[in-house]
Amino acid sequence: MKEEILGVQVNTENYDELIPKVFQNIEEKKKSLVVAINPEKLMKAKEDPELKALLNRAEFQIPDGIGVIIASKLQKGNITSRVTGVDMMDRIVREAARTQKAIFLYGAKPGVAEKAAQKLLDTYPDLIVAGTQDGYEKDTRKVIETINQAKPDILFVAMGSPKQEQWIEKYRDELHPILYQGVGGSFDVLAGNVKRAPAIFQRFGAEWLYRLLKEPSRLKRQMNLPKFLLEVFSRK
Structure with a gap:
């Protein structure tokens, strides 16, 4: 609804x-x-x-x-x-681990997506991380090729809004994944680079x-x- x-x-x-x-x-x-x-x-x-x-x-x-x-x-x-975007991502990742759907993390500064992926694997050992790609690769065709070769079911894009949604909409017909979510600064939160508000504020x-x-x-x-x-x- x-x-x-x-x-x-x-x-x-x-x-x-x-x-x-x-x-x-x-x-x-x-x-x-x-x-x-x-x-x-x-x-x-x-x-x-x-x-x-x-x-x-x-x-x-x-x-x-x-x-x-x-x-x-x-x-x-x-x-x-x-x-919330970050909690929705967590719920999707949790279900992906349970159902063996593969995820891919694209965006943020070099090293951040990899660190975020490792944190997710620490939390959900059964999770399939098909790959990661930082947001500093300028060649869009190379990014698309990297994602498609990994064959993930789910793609999380961290570029900031609405840039991430515009990118997804522009290229999703060429991309392998089925589910897409723009997640803003969530990779930095997962990687521990940015602290989330304390639970009482949440x-x-x-x-x-x-x-x-x-x-x-x-x-x-x-x-x-x-x-x-x-x-x-x-x-x-």
Whole structure:
């Protein structure tokens, strides 16, 4: 099920409901893109019709951000829990290990994807990592060839949004994987290069506050949240 927030479709399901649907598509060889939806992205999409169209073409739009939950409540919708990009990746990896689906990590600085892959293998010893590729390789044909030779079922792309989603959409018909997810800075988090917000911040959907306390320069970006909620409220 999906509901519309500022013209963008967003899934209403939680992790346990989404994962079977995602893996059913893998079994049926239906290529699928998982994209994280947050207030900042929705505000950008409001001004950028191409971005809005790209987000709406994705097969799965996960509600990543407490602002999306609040917006759904404001419009009496059905989104009740966050599905964050990094946790969705973890759930997909966990299920991939269980079902023996191979993954590939593409993006980030040299060495980061390899380190992230090793951390995942430490957590999920049965996981099949088909390969990794850093994001600094300029030859796109070489990247595509490397991925296709590895034959993964799932491709995680860490380039930042919306660049990663644009790259996936442009090349996915040429690529072997069935499931795609743009994961932003998740490789750095997995590799231990970037610390995630403490559990208490995660539990209350306040990771944005933790990042703001750590980086006050993010204040301008965080002002998107009240603007976003005001926009949703005005459309009620």
